[in-house]
Amino acid sequence: MASNTLFFAWNRPIPGRERLSQAHFTDMNGYLTGLRNEGAIDGYETVLLDVHGGDLNGFFLIRGEPGKLDALQGSEAWQHHMTRATLHLLGAGAVRGVSGAAIGERMARWASLLPD
Secondary structure (H helix, E strand, O other): OOOOEEEEEEOOOOOHHHHHHHHHHOOOOOOOOHHHHHHHHHOEEEEEEEOOOOOHHHHHEOOOOOOHHHHHHHHHHHHHHHHHHHHHOOOOOEEEEEEOHHHHHHHHHHOOOEEE
């Protein structure tokens, strides 16, 4: 099964650019809410992690049909947000993944390839 999630994560703001990060965080939530309302994505979760000493401190987990996520990642608006993020965030990146029923399918494929 094709990826049905898009994980956009970050470490922290670049020192001195915290206000840019705050503004973009607000804009990104508005953008994703608009996509959800339009039906371009199924939904999303915003997660801020507790302080833990690691390099992953927050993320947006975006859920949607594979084709819609393909279209999202290829859109000018998404590219704008990703480029903007590189100007104020350390460790920003996006990667596709699976959730829900797709987990079982992916694990079944993996298990079928294990040696006896």
